[in-house]
Amino acid sequence: MDKFEPKILGFFCNWCTSSAADLAGTSRLHYPPNVRPIRVWCSGTVDTSYVIRGFLEDADAVVVGGCHPADCHYINGNYKARRRIKLLKTIFETLGLGEDRIYLKWISASEGVKFVREMTKITEETRAKGKSPLAGRWDI
């Protein structure tokens, strides 16, 4: 059997984490191709349903990346994102759906190296966990 390659869905804010991904690229740093980045204006725009839909569409992990606390381009979007992630993690934990597959990362525009490090770490962790229990179900 082929080695399991996790699919990781990333919602990265335009101002920080997406810029960090760009910086990683222009710096010629490599990060695992398992990560599918989606640029959003702000981590605060990431609705809980985006994350749930991600898992139902076979993501093995979902990462929300935003600006560090106090650095949000829209003043407080990242604090709202943090509450939503807490909510989702609590629901997933209660129902045994793998709350540890939901990640929230603060990565600023200058942290290309941190972006690569975190994406690599998440990919390795998820590879070790294996397929998400929600992935690939026809009966959902």
Next chain:
Amino acid sequence: MNYRVKANRDIVGKAREFFTDILDKNLLDGIIVPLELPSGKSYFPTLVKDKKLIERANPFVPVFQVSVATQVSKMTRLSPFEGKIGVVMRPCDLRNYVELIKFNQIDPTNLVIFGVDCYGVFDPNRFKDMAISGEKPADKFWDMVEKDDESELRRACRSCTTPVPNRYADVVLGYFGSSGDLLLMAQTEKGEEILSGFGFEEAGSLDEREKIVSSIKERRASFWEKVKEETRKETSGVDNLLAFLGNCIDCHNCKDQCPICFCKECFWESPTFEFQSSDYMDWANKRGGVRLPTDTLFFHLGRLAHMSSSCTGCGLCEDACPREIELQRLFKMVGENVQKAFDYEPGRDIEDRPPLTTFKEEELLELGE
């Protein structure tokens, strides 16, 4: 101030007299109270203007057809009532009411809230069957209260730890520990204004009431712990959860009846869920097949994300489910954990902000690195 109306066990009769007098004295311009329908087989909340109709009223009726909070929300959405309107609510619905006020879905101007003691209610279908077969569930209920036998009440009520109204009731109509009398308790100035003109006698000691209420709470809390543990086992993991929700037909009745699900334009009814045939084929290609209707798990998980922080466990979702999915215990279990995570309790304080409408800078520091 707490008052006692000698009732000699005719508590409903005394409550009717009380409401009739209120309308008679023009203390209120109308009262929303459960009324026996002309068929004699059912009760529904009714906005009563004609005091003659109060003959059919039963504020304690052991059936919970719809959320009165939702009805009041509908009625006050465009404008508040001009005259004073009394609203009879059971404790769980009173908590729904507080949540809806926080979400700006109810204009409480000119509302006078009559909270009632609630020993619990029958499942609405069981109530209907009993009423049709002549078992008189509304009368039978009082025997059950007296014997403290709750076995026939619905599970949501047997695991409910708030049998008495919270402080947002202007007047409480009580029967726990009343020795067959009707207790009328003013909790606010508005409530006192209504009660003070009647010349009721003072209630005297309420120790017996407190004892009974706390024993009910204790018993129900421990029953809920058991139910919660079973629910956790039955719904933990995708396989179990899908087995639990497996009969969902995507009718959205649970959402429609949920007092907390107040959105006029629901995300789950939106064009987001109108897919191309090719989308269905994509899923089928990827997963081997696709259950139809699809996205029922998404619906329930999404609804948990939307409303579990304010879920009061009232059980109207479960009552509305045509496939008898035991949603109440699932939602109450998740809701409790979510509410704990944000140190929030629906209905506790009208000034509390619902968790998803606010944030603090210094919190949840374990999240985000």
